[in-house]
Amino acid sequence: MPPRIRIRPRALRLRTSHSFSPINHTYASLATATTPAPPIDQTIRSAAPVLRYPANQPPSHKPPEVRKTQLHRQYQSLLRSSPLILLFQHNNLKAVEWMSIRRELAIALNKVDAEREKNGQELFANDIKLQVIQTGIFGSALRVVEFYNPEETLLDHAQHPTDPRTATSAQIPQTSNKPEDTRFKHGLSREAWEVASNKKLKHELEPLLSGPLAVLSFPSVSPEHLKSALSILAPSSDFPAPKRKTNPDLYEPAVQGGLQKLMLLGARVEGKVFDQDGVKWVGGIAGGIDGLRAQLVAALQGAGASLASTLEGASRSLYFTMESRRLDMEETEKGDKKE
Amino acid sequence: MITRFITDVRVKFNPFSPRSKPARIFLSLIPPSARAEGMKIESKILPRASKEPSTLALKFKDGKEMNLELDKMRIPEVMEQVNRHSRILARKEELSGN
Incomplete structure (x- = not known):
């Protein structure tokens, strides 16, 4: 157990009042004003952009309270x-x-x-x-x-966070607080x-x-x-x-x-x-969007089947025409020979 | 507009034509309790592509029928026409002391 130290507030108060001497008192009006130089950071970089209106209430053409x-x-x-x-x-x-x-x-x-x-x-x-x-x-x-x-949003005009001039990563459009601003x-x-x-x-x-x-x-x-x-x-x-x-x-x-x-x-x-x-x-x-999708799928399946049959049909009919043409030519050839 | 003496209203209009405006405003001028008090109102809405003119057919308590071609009129003219006859009826009613 650490030793218990008694706090004696009265004694403390006496000591502080003693150190408080009237010589240290000065008048503010007599002090020489020295303005501290601005930090070097502020002179190199621009101040962080400030949004002049609430982010969800940009200035409107007509009075917003109406x-x-x-x-x-x-x-x-x-x-x-x-x-x-x-x-x-x-x-x-x-x-x-x-x-x-x-x-x-x-x-x-x-x-x-x-x-x-x-x-x-x-x-x-x-x-x-x-x-x-x-x-x-x-x-x-x-x-x-x-x-x-x-097409473009307001933030296209904002300072990019990687831009060295930007002092903050907050993206804020550089718009004024006037409805005339065409960037709104x-x-x-x-x-x-x-x-x-x-x-x-x-x-x-x-x-x-x-x-x-x-x-x-x-x-x-x-x-x-x-x-x-x-x-x-x-x-x-x-x-x-x-x-x-x-x-x-x-x-x-x-x-x-x-x-x-x-x-x-x-x-x-x-x-x-x-x-x-x-x-x-x-x-x-019927059935909402899902019903429509089902209909579309069915239609596409049907279309696929009919497409295959039409393609087949074309080749088949081509075969038939070629065949008939061959037969026809053979007949004429025979005819020629007979004559 | 005086609607007390009207017993029957038939309106036909195509809402997609800008000429249907008087017909629609006429319907909105009929008081809320008119149907409950026995006025018959039939409104027919034509499909979008139809070129039929909007028409209004009215019947009054004394049996007079009034047919109006609404697509050539504005709503003040329609009200004027209807009120002209309604005022005559109102005068008659007043004179007969009912």
Whole structure:
């Protein structure tokens, strides 16, 4: 056990107060100011670049705090992230009707998901949303998504980490904090706005974008989910609505009254525009993408077999023609000899 | 737009034609409870390739039928035409004291 040393705080305090003599005190105003020379490192190399704005909020053309701008950004990301979007016109639906339609849609999609879960396939019933959109802003966002395709990213202008002038390995675009900077490539940048406001560019979906609209967006082109969504929202002979016995909630007046006012106008499937019949065709693809692959394989196998037979057939027929020609020539030769 | 006196609406349009706009806006002008109060509304959506003009057929409570070629009109003109007859009916109703 080490020896115990007693701490005597009182004694310590006495000693320190003794060393504290008034002679050492000086006034700040009397001190001669000496600025230390900057470290040699700073004089040789440039200072580390500083990003003048939050990395996920580059300066936008329109004021970023406005609802319009945020909706624009939201719709762009919706258009980019969902390959299958159905467009509906809604004519004065009541809140109760919206609520009950959404409920029925969610129930139907969850049923599809339950079946897919058994097969171990991807589930996305929770990501399929029916939402009312601001038509004009959606149209503008669509133009940006379709017509504005910047190739280079902002980081092409960044200082390379191996560049000796760079004091840090952080890659930061050398852009200013002004929306006028032409190096900004994001969807809300001034350049995107200029490209999208070109009146000469026309998009096929544009005639649809007028009046009150709602979109149903799917995170993936899944004909199964589309089929069940269509059977609820736009029932037809190809996609009949579930029977009253199996699904009595669907026949409540709130749901049916709402569905009468909801009109399917068209769809945007992987950048292509489809009308109602096109939507039905997409919904009618049996088995989804896997089913299509199976069909393709079968078609290719069939094509292989028929190709082999045609190639064989050509050689066979060639043989026949040559043979007949030989016989023919022999006959004529014989004939010549006879004459 | 006065929709009280309309009993029957038939609209036909191709949404992919820019001329279908008045037809679609007309549908959106019908109040939310119109169907529940007995107005019959039938809207037919034509396929994308069809060149058929968009049309609107209306029936009023007094039996008058109105057929409008929507692709040559704008929505204020359509509303004007419909309101002209609806106002006559409204005046009659008021005078008869119901």
